[in-house]
Amino acid sequence: MSPGQPSLPQGLSLLRRARGDTALALCWVSAAIVIVPLALIVWHLLARGLPAFDATFFTHMPKPVGEPGGGMANAIVGTLIVVGIGALIAVPVGVGAGVWLAEYGKGQFAAIVRYTADVLAGVPSIVVGVAAYGLVVVPMQRFSAIAGGVALAILMLPTIVRATEEVVLLVPRSYREAALALGAPRWRAIQEVVIPAAAAGIVTAVVLAIARAAGETAPLLFTALNNRFWSTALDQPMASLPVFIYDYARAPYEDWNRQAWTGALTLLIVVTLLSGILRLTIRRAPGGR
Amino acid sequence: MDGAYRGVLGSFALFVFVVAALIVFECARGAAPALQKYGFDFFTSTDWDPVAEKFGALPYLFGTLVSSGIALLLAVPLGLGTAVFLAELAPRRVGQIVAFVVELLASIPSIVYGIWGFFVLAPVLRTTLEPWLGSTLGFLPLFQGYPFGIGMLNAGIVLAVMILPTIVSLTRELLLATPRSLLEASLALGSTRAEAIGVVLDAARPGILGAVILALGRALGETMAVTMVIGNTNRISASLFAPGATMSSVIANELTEATSTLHQASLIEIALVLFALTLIVNAIGRLLVVWATGGRRDVAGAA
Numbered sequence: 001m002s003p004g005q006p007s008l009p010q011g012l013s014l015l016r017r018a019r020g021d022t023a024l025a026l027c028w029v030s031a032a033i034v035i036v037p038l039a040l041i042v043w044h045l046l047a048r049g050l051p052a053f054d055a056t057f058f059t060h061m062p063k064p065v066g067e068p069g070g071g072m073a074n075a076i077v078g079t080l081i082v083v084g085i086g087a088l089i090a091v092p093v094g095v096g097a098g099v100w101l102a103e104y105g106k107g108q109f110a111a112i113v114r115y116t117a118d119v120l121a122g123v124p125s126i127v128v129g130v131a132a133y134g135l136v137v138v139p140m141q142r143f144s145a146i147a148g149g150v151a152l153a154i155l156m157l158p159t160i161v162r163a164t165e166e167v168v169l170l171v172p173r174s175y176r177e178a179a180l181a182l183g184a185p186r187w188r189a190i191q192e193v194v195i196p197a198a199a200a201g202i203v204t205a206v207v208l209a210i211a212r213a214a215g216e217t218a219p220l221l222f223t224a225l226n227n228r229f230w231s232t233a234l235d236q237p238m239a240s241l242p243v244f245i246y247d248y249a250r251a252p253y254e255d256w257n258r259q260a261w262t263g264a265l266t267l268l269i270v271v272t273l274l275s276g277i278l279r280l281t282i283r284r285a286p287g288g289r
Numbered sequence: 290m291d292g293a294y295r296g297v298l299g300s301f302a303l304f305v306f307v308v309a310a311l312i313v314f315e316c317a318r319g320a321a322p323a324l325q326k327y328g329f330d331f332f333t334s335t336d337w338d339p340v341a342e343k344f345g346a347l348p349y350l351f352g353t354l355v356s357s358g359i360a361l362l363l364a365v366p367l368g369l370g371t372a373v374f375l376a377e378l379a380p381r382r383v384g385q386i387v388a389f390v391v392e393l394l395a396s397i398p399s400i401v402y403g404i405w406g407f408f409v410l411a412p413v414l415r416t417t418l419e420p421w422l423g424s425t426l427g428f429l430p431l432f433q434g435y436p437f438g439i440g441m442l443n444a445g446i447v448l449a450v451m452i453l454p455t456i457v458s459l460t461r462e463l464l465l466a467t468p469r470s471l472l473e474a475s476l477a478l479g480s481t482r483a484e485a486i487g488v489v490l491d492a493a494r495p496g497i498l499g500a501v502i503l504a505l506g507r508a509l510g511e512t513m514a515v516t517m518v519i520g521n522t523n524r525i526s527a528s529l530f531a532p533g534a535t536m537s538s539v540i541a542n543e544l545t546e547a548t549s550t551l552h553q554a555s556l557i558e559i560a561l562v563l564f565a566l567t568l569i570v571n572a573i574g575r576l577l578v579v580w581a582t583g584g585r586r587d588v589a590g591a592a
Contacts, residue, residue, distance in 0.1 A: 020483030027378055030370025031387050034457070037450045038390050041397065041405050048408070096301030104295055105302070113302045116309040122571035123312065123564060124510025126537045130560040133544065134315040154308055161305055187294035215398025218512040218537070222545045242400045246513065249404045257408070264401045271396050 049265030052258050062228050068255040072263055074230050078239035082224050083214050085149025090156035091206055098164025103190055121158035128154045129219035145238035148224025156209035167201030204278055211274035215267055217242035319557035322550055337523045344555035348523040352533040357508040359445025360452055365501055368456030376464035377486050395454035403517030406447040411438035419530050434528035442529040444519040452504040459500035463493045466582055499577025506570040512537035536563045
């Protein structure tokens, strides 16, 4: 064998190369395949949802069975109210708990809280719905917007807690030290220096959590239930966009099915908009990736 | 003042723990009548007859496991391929686009997947894919029977799309977290690019297994999309074309209509079991990912 020659027989080397190239090509192919479902979903949402995507859909009430037309105004307002209740509960608690974990969370109890937040994040949303049903609906003896809000709050909580902790930890130590050196007590240093410094990141986490909750259906099925009429009473069943989409999609009326697609398109636009806002704030957040 | 501030924040943290405890307590309390009455038979019986008050959850367990299994079978190879593509192969711009698409897939609400699976995927399966599978692989019981379009296969495919983001983004992070020196050493020893990437994949294997298990945890609990495309019958069938039901879909369908205490308790027991199942699966998955990354925050946090 002369020094210039490859030590392997040419044939084997070819085989190796071919196998390797095939494997890499397959990686390209799978990346291409992964794009397909999203493209298809967006395409079908536009094709089927756009025809009914007009002012009527957003401003009119649902028509009675059999009458075509109408919109989902009550469901859109209902979603805003239920998600609002959820945020009202989850944001102060979640941010507070997150700040506590970052600033004071050293002992065993903090480890337990961290662990339960992780566990909560993995609980299927339908199980959260069942729990909210038992905790709120059964004692109140009726389905209500409040019950729906509680269910969504539980779903938002873990995201807010863990993300808040993470961004607060990223605030430089020197900020705290400077505040303390200027004579501020610890609570003021946290409240007036650390939290504002982390605000952009916290807002990001909150928006992410709200966006996710706005699209949830399963936890609302047996908490807020549904309502075909205009209602802003918090202790009464309340319509929501996802549940409306679910009901309309299963109904045997073509007009309803069409509106379900429009509802789905609306939901997707809201989620995309919120994540768009998110991407903007991420750039300003300390430690945003 | 300091103490009060600390106390208020601490009570919020306590609240997080209380919420989790309440969920467990509520499910356990609600399930108690069914637990007492049926015991272990609950998991081996296939009867589900609210009128006769007979409740067995085996068809739902079966449906959950099978639909999640199909999802993993489809999503794992695709997800790993895409993750390798993103971490090692992709040109910058292309990689950014694919990563963005994967991110978007993760943010699509479950109900939107459901409506798409129901109105778009089901007809395609019914008229094209299932008849074709039946005529080419029809000798297997898996691909026999009437092509409904709605059923296990549909649920599996929709779930696969839904869990892809989990597999792709975690695996990508894991691959990027693997020391570059492995890749370089392997290349220096004369391996091809593909072989060198294989070495990196080998090194990341426990973490990747963790990512896959976390994706499984997501598939097990997924409700709305599955409820819309699985057909909702409590039959156990060998055929993937046949309709079925999962633990989550039966709860979604029946809890509001359950009038008898036992019916309700049985549904809540299913919720309790689902909770326990996802808890265990997620714990294993997260342990593997955290262990594989040595507790690096960004990856472990994403888990």
